[in-house]
Amino acid sequence: MTGTPLLKCAGVSKRFGGIRALDGVDLEVGEGEIIGLVGPNGSGKTTLLSCIAGSHSVSSGTIELAGHDIARSAPHRRAHAGIARTFQVPRPLGSFTVVENVAMSMMFGRDRVARTAALDRADLVLERVGLDAHRDRAVGVLTLHERKFLEIARALALDPRLILLDEVLGGLNPAEAAEGMSLIASLRDSGVAVVYIEHNVRAVASLADRMYVLDRGRNLAHGSPEAVLADPSVVAAYLGGEVDA
Amino acid sequence: MTVSTLALTQTLLNGVFVGCLFGVIALGLSLKWGHLGVADFSHLSLTLIGGYLTYTLVTELLWSPFLTLAVTVPVFFVVGVALQWFLHVIKAEAFTSLLITFALFIVAESVVSMIWSPDLLSLRPWLTDDLTQSMKVGSISVAPIDVVALVVAFLLVGSAAAMLRYTRWGRGVQAMRQDPGVAETFGVRLLPISLVVSGLVGASAAAAGMVVALKMPLSPGLPLNWIGIVVVASLLGGLGRPVGALVAAVALLMIQNAWSLWFPPQWSPAVTFGLLFLFLALSPVVQLVRDRLSSGAAREALV
Structure with a gap:
């Protein structure tokens, strides 16, 4: 990566009482780049995403978006600056329909679109993720696959520069996961940068331009997917000797 | 005991009018409780103070009761904003907020007694006949003040519902109510959103206070009489739902009034709280049925 990174995390630490969830983590993301973020359970992946999105404040360290320090910014300011995220367990707004969930991101996002226009533009996003047939349904009746894609649609509706995807393929069957991977790949084509957490390391490696590995809240390795998967420390310390397919 | 159709109709209609007043008060409590998570009992005290301010402006400055809203609405908006700002600054959790607003509720009674009087104060002698003389609609008697309560209720509840929806x-x-994160x-x-909600709720207390001053003699202990019906109406109507709060308040007052035709009126609070008990007891069952139905719908969608 050359030039100023779109996102730069330097020495990010996060403590919850006596527990150090992140300990001096570094991460850089270039424009339109897909970054895979992997690590065992409890390694701090989701905590790092929450720190970038502003759901958690950092205990120390800096987070810069296009050269601007956002480490102390409120979550809504980061959304307006172009950061969108999905949640590991989908969190749709239950009293809104599918299209209203997506339109909400547009109404309060970077462009602050009026309600009627937002509903119209939300249709385009729903079409992109294949949920247009579910436009007026209550979110409570959606399947897990549809809820995960609704998370992506809601993030896309913010017109983001950076999307943080937290296990959007988790729990999906192979056909649904393939559909999801194709969708994530299309984000790169549209110039959006992605930080992508997934347990399936092969899936991440097949999409990512670069990968970061976290272990117990610290950087363990980073580099090209091939280099990371071949890194003995990753294989030994994180994957227990063998990379799962 | 037999009750004539006319007496029953008149009693139920009175229930509608008084219910509208309680619906306006419940609107504020319901909005703050439902959307901000603050069970703000001081809202009832603010309503009472709105009534006393209306009384003072009418009797001291000879203003029209409706003109007083030009002063009380903006002032109470600011009070609502200030209260929410204070709760935000001290990072008050729901229970702390409840304790603080309940303390204000208790303190307000003494403050009102000191500033005005512990005695009953009635605005009625100061009002023109246009507002006090009942009109006859067929055999039914309707007081203009009741029409004011009805109009205020429909305006406030309608605009709150429309703002939330559209x-x-x-x-x-x-x-924010569903998932602030x-x-x-x-x-x-x-x-900013929570401050504006709180401000608008404060402003609604000003309007409710004006209706209170028009409709009943003022005394510092009034909020204690209101609290049961207002809390039950807010809960039965669904927290945060303006129309629900109004419908529940009207229904409760109609039932209470009808009850008093056949049974001793002092038992009517038992009706209110009995309905609340039934609601709370049956809610889990209703939720279970809803969940079953929605999961069934989800399964159908997969087929």
Whole structure:
């Protein structure tokens, strides 16, 4: 990566009482780049995403978006600056329909679109993720696959520069996961940068331009997917000797 | 005991009018409780103070009761904003907020007694006949003040419901109520929205206070008489739902009034709280049935 990174995390630490969830983590993301973020359970992946999105404040360290320090910014300011995220367990707004969930991101996002226009533009996003047939349904009746894609649609509706995807393929069957991977790949084509957490390391490696590995809240390795998967420390310390397919 | 159709109709209609007044008060409590998570009992005290301010402006400055809203509405908006700002600054959790607003509720009674009087104060002698003389509609008697209560209730509840449903701001409020974390992540600015909600609730107390001053003699202990019906109406109507609060308040007052035709009126609070008990007891069952139905719908969608 050359030039100023779109996102730069330097020495990010996060403590919850006596527990150090992140300990001096570094991460850089270039424009339109897909970054895979992997690590065992409890390694701090989701905590790092929450720190970038502003759901958690950092205990120390800096987070810069296009050269601007956002480490102390409120979550809504980061959304307006172009950061969108999905949640590991989908969190749709239950009293809104599918299209209203997506339109909400547009109404309060970077462009602050009026309600009627937002509903119209939300249709385009729903079409992109294949949920247009579910436009007026209550979110409570959606399947897990549809809820995960609704998370992506809601993030896309913010017109983001950076999307943080937290296990959007988790729990999906192979056909649904393939559909999801194709969708994530299309984000790169549209110039959006992605930080992508997934347990399936092969899936991440097949999409990512670069990968970061976290272990117990610290950087363990980073580099090209091939280099990371071949890194003995990753294989030994994180994957227990063998990379799962 | 037999009750004539006329007496029953008149009693039920009176229930509608008084229910409208309680519906306006419950609107404020329901909105703050439902959308901000603050069970703000001081809202009832603010309503009472609104009544006393109306009384003072009418009797001392000889203003029209409706003109007093030009002063009380903006002042109470600011009071509502200030209260919410204070709760935000001290990072008050729901229970702390409840304790603080309940303390204000208790303190307000003494403050009102000191500033005005512990005695009954009635605005009625100061009002023109246009407001006090009942009209006959067929055999039914309707007081103009009751019509004022009805209009205020429909205006406030209607505009609150429309704002929540059709405006960007209202969608933000609803998103904040459902999941503040998600709402903020997608750009909703929680603090300004919560301040405005609280301010509007304060402003509604000014309007409710004016109706109180028109409709009944004022005394510092009035909020204690209101609290049961207002809390039950807010809960039965669904917290945060303006129309629900009004419908529940009207229904409760109609039932209470009808009850008093056949049974001793002092038992009527038992009806209110009995309905609340049934609601709370049956809610889990209703929720279970809803969940079953929605999961069934989800399964059908997969087929």
